[in-house]
Amino acid sequence: MKILILGADGYLGWPTCMYFSSRKHKVIGIDNYFRRTASMELDCEALIPAPNLLQRVKLWKDTSGNKMNIHIGDITDYAFLLSIFKEYNPDVVVHYAEQPSAPYSMINREKAAFTLQNNLMTTLNVIYAVKETNPECHIIKLGTMGEYGTPNIDIEEGWLEIEHKGRKDKFLFPRQTGSLYHTTKIQDTDMLWFYVRTWGLRVTDLMQGPVYGLSTDESDMDSRLMPHFHYDEIFGTVLNRFIVQAVAEYPLTVYGKGNQTRGFLNLKDTMQCVYLSAEQPAEHKQLRIFNQLTEAFSVNQLAEKVKKIGDKLGYNVAVNSVKNPRIEKEDHYYNIHYTGLLELGLQPHFLTDDVLEEIFKVVDKYKDRINRSAFLKGIKWT
Numbered sequence: 059m060k061i062l063i064l065g066a067d068g069y070l071g072w073p074t075c076m077y078f079s080s081r082k083h084k085v086i087g088i089d090n091y092f093r094r095t096a097s098m099e100l101d102c103e104a105l106i107p108a109p110n111l112l113q114r115v116k117l118w119k120d121t122s123g124n125k126m127n128i129h130i131g132d133i134t135d136y137a138f139l140l141s142i143f144k145e146y147n148p149d150v151v152v153h154y155a156e157q158p159s160a161p162y163s164m165i166n167r168e169k170a171a172f173t174l175q176n177n178l179m180t181t182l183n184v185i186y187a188v189k190e191t192n193p194e195c196h197i198i199k200l201g202t203m204g205e206y207g208t209p210n211i212d213i214e215e216g217w218l219e220i221e222h223k224g225r226k227d228k229f230l231f232p233r234q235t236g237s238l239y240h241t242t243k244i245q246d247t248d249m250l251w252f253y254v255r256t257w258g259l260r261v262t263d264l265m266q267g268p269v270y271g272l273s274t275d276e277s278d279m280d281s282r283l284m285p286h287f288h289y290d291e292i293f294g295t296v297l298n299r300f301i302v303q304a305v306a307e308y309p310l311t312v313y314g315k316g317n318q319t320r321g322f323l324n325l326k327d328t329m330q331c332v333y334l335s336a337e338q339p340a341e342h343k344q345l346r347i348f349n350q351l352t353e354a355f356s357v358n359q360l361a362e363k364v365k366k367i368g369d370k371l372g373y374n375v376a377v378n379s380v381k382n383p384r385i386e387k388e389d390h391y392y393n394i395h396y397t398g399l400l401e402l403g404l405q406p407h408f409l410t411d412d413v414l415e416e417i418f419k420v421v422d423k424y425k426d427r428i429n430r431s432a433f434l435k436g437i438k439w440t
């Protein structure tokens with residue numbers, strides 16, 4: 059495959075580039091360093107220092123012998139994106155290149171406007187570039203489980219058949235989310251569905267849960283190949299955040315009652331899910347939606363797991379309930395269906411004590427770099 063990865067410098071993008079490259083596919087990557095500049099601006103940089111993307115690619119070539127083609131540029135710039143599509147004519151495009159943080163989108167009007175503009179415009183540009191250069195190209199788009207919110211009914215895999223006044227039809231599963239960022243993901247899904255119906259594109263939209271971890275077979279080859287690892291309130295996902303808090307002996311910041319439940323997955327499984335989706339593409343005129351998670355946990359369950367391993371390793375781990383800065387249900391029903399990726403061949407890596415211990419050990423090596431002021435930045439929904 060010739061695969062174009064948008065957001066190639068990111069937490070998920072960089073390991074994905076290496077994953078496809080090590081399997082001998084031709085990888086083309088794009089990034090505009092938004093994540094690096096935003097985290098510098100907000101004083102919440104990643105825990106592990108990462109060489110820039112061009113240096114990463116050189117390191118990868120030296121380590122694995124495999125080449126990648128990298129371009130630094132902005133996907134909201136249509137002329138730039140189109141030139142890349144024309145130069146390489148990819149078979150698959152993986153679209154990670156969005157502003158990925160709910161708290162960031164809630165900071166103020168300027169950040170809200172950026173999130174809307176960046177996320178919707180990148181998706182629109184990908185759709186147009188595919189239509190203009192090769193409508194056969196399979197679009198793999200990262201959505202989020204957060205699109206569904208926490209409805210009081212089971213969450214199906216993307217679609218819901220509804221019977222109303224004796225007639226039936228199938229619709230996108232109803233979505234009521236909890237941040238502007240998540241709202242842009244819903245808007246992306248609606249936009250993709252519109253162009254699938256109108257232009258017959260082939261799209262896979264992955265409703266992914268929060269990802270944890272930093273190890274993949276490729277990143278384990280050299281510590282300089284590790285992905286960005288954020289632990290701050292803005293860009294850090296909850297389990298990564300708790301582990302770094304435990305190592306810093308900072309009380310784990312459970313929001314409100316901590317009964318909020320979500321579906322999670324290991325970084326290694328994100329790689330598998332994207333790879334399996336690329337190898338077994340959606341059909342023409344198909345918007346294929348998968349719920350991308352392997353296990354569900356409440357925030358309290360995650361805090362307990364982290365405390366157990368942290369205490370075992372000799373850290374003094376306290377758990378603290380802080381006033382919830384978000385508007386979200388703290389007690390709710392949560393039952394998700396997620397069989398599609400398992401049927402494609404996903405072999406899940408579950409959250410075992412050993413997996414947690416491994417992440418603790420890596421984090422401990424960088425504990426001098428922990429910036430405690432990044433754990434709580436005071437971003438509120440109201």
Ligand SMILES: NC(=O)c1ccc[n+]([C@@H]2O[C@H](COP(=O)([O-])OP(=O)(O)OC[C@H]3O[C@@H](n4cnc5c(N)ncnc54)[C@H](O)[C@@H]3O)[C@@H](O)[C@H]2O)c1
Pocket residue numbers: 064065066067068069070071088089090091092093094131132133134153154155156157158159176180200201202203266267268269270286295
């Ligand atoms: N990490 C998770 O737990 C998670 C969960 C669900 C969904 N997602 C989604 O997966 C995708 C990747 O997430 P991530 O955690 O790797 O985020 P990330 O911020 O680390 O990666 C996104 C990358 O895209 C780049 N980017 C953003 N806008 C761009 C633009 N206009 N032009 C070029 N590059 C641009 C950023 O610089 C960054 O390197 C995002 O769309 C996110 O919403 C992530």
